Amino acid sequence: MRKLISFFAAVFFASFVLLYVSVQLNKTEGYAGENTLTVYNWGDYIDPALIKKFEKQTGIKVIYQTFDSNEAMMAKIAQGGTTFDVAVPSEYAVSKMKEDGLLIPLDHSKLPNLKYINPRFLNLSFDPGNKYSVPYFWGTVGIVYNREMLGGKKITSWNDLWDKDLRNQILLVDGAREVIGMGLNSLHYSLNDTNKKHLQEAKEKLDRLTPNVKAIVGDEIKMLLANEEAAIGVVWSGDAAEIIAENDNLDYVVPKEGSNLWFDNMVIPKTAKNIEGAHRFINFMLDPKNAAQNAEYVGYSTPNEKALDYLPKEITEDKRFYPDFESIGNLEVYENLGKRMLAYYNELFLQFKMHRK
């Protein structure tokens, strides 16, 4: 008994000391003050040097927190316990948060740098007039393939994946909209198709792909492709850039039938306390030089037209990540299809997963 009590006492003491030290540390770095800004972003999705620069320029201390899925982020913001001043949801999440009243409208007069954004990326269906959001990065969904493993075979379209030679060679990302969308695109239907007959058709076509599918995985897809566990992967362009940097044999293509165009966007959630600071932060990130620096660090495509001037030519002329939109049939943004339709997409995806070879 005595031993037990002293054990608990020791644990309490240790946690107390740790808590005290961390509070003291935060104080000396100035985090306890009033003038803070909490940024809620995806992991490894900003150049840390830019945060330092922003702090120096404005005297605002930035607290940087990360999430790994839109759903987790929305749940935390809806719950409202923590102050988040800036968040970075994807486009469908923006429209959902807007619907749920989780966003504060942006004051465009405080965002003069908005003019540098390519007009193509403004005023999109998920947020008309950019009332609530400003694009942060954008990209596509496409195919990563290993030139070496495919022995020179070229992949240019979704339909190439149905090739009989590719047995057990394809990794798919575990996302209902991505995979069903690929089926729809391969049949030249829209990614936002809500016609159940078309969706059934897409699902049946996907079932025929099963012999070629090695696995349907999450974030591990990056590691598996870089390790040449399979020759082909269906991934987001950002992930593609990351793995191509790791393995020279890999290449990325946006299929010619069309694909998804996605955006991550800066918004000010309802939980914000420092709204002024949030605007300053967003405007800071829209500054062409900063946007260029960030794009170079993160490796995703920036929507900031002026920033392209500050990026090396190898990056901006890379058609894989800065495609010219005329050459690609149709790049569509996911529309919010509503809960019921999304449930139907997921139902089909589940059936596809259960389809045995």
Added chain:
Amino acid sequence: MSCASARMMVRDPMKNSVRNVYLFPYVIWIGLFVVAPILLILYYSFFDIDGNWTLANYKTFFTPIYLKMAASSVWYAFLITFFSLLVAYPTAYWLTKTKHKQLWLLLMILPTWVNLLLKVYAFLGIFGTYGLANAILETIGIGTKQILFTDFSFVFVSVYIFIPFMILPIFNSLEELNPSLIDAARDLGASAWTTFRRVVFPLTLDGVKAGCQAVFIPSLSLFMITRLIAGNRVITLGTAIEQHFLVTQNWGMGSTIAVFLIIAMAIVVIATGNRK
């Protein structure tokens, strides 16, 4: 209990109220974290995706897709339990005969201290095309095989993860076994096999049952390993619950599946329960 405590009340009301005070924290705990969540799950299972009251979720469960999923969950859980038992019983038996029992036991329990995700990730490397397992197959002349994303790798990794929970109760029941019973059986002319079959195994059956419960029940609702190790080629009810709660936000359907899982678990507990 109520009957017994009622009688107690008449005899010794003071003592009884003190006893109830002791019970208090536990009752609160059970109420908040066992009964309330189950009732909530039951409650949510009657709502559709738009929040309307409905029985449709239960109807949906009885469609081929979910029945197939339920059948495959039970089948894989059975396989995992079976192979765990197959390995765990001899191991536990051998463990009781060794000199440094506590050390060996510690070594077997040690992996449970490591984060589950970490262990599963390690297997991604071991079973990969260029991993250790294939390197061994290659050197002994069998050649590279696809191990990752197969039924085999799924069952293997699950067994690896659950096996300590099977070994422990069996080991305990073997330890409690009175060795003179075995001597008596042998003296009376029973062969080693008969002794095991008629004396040792029946007397350790409670440990086996406890182990089977500890493995079968969590394996029914496995989800993460199905994606990481089986590449979503194995779909269990756990996967479906995860998807309904996190992606589709169809809490009603997710809860309905959870209700059936709870029923399945209750059946397992009752079926393997002690009938004394």
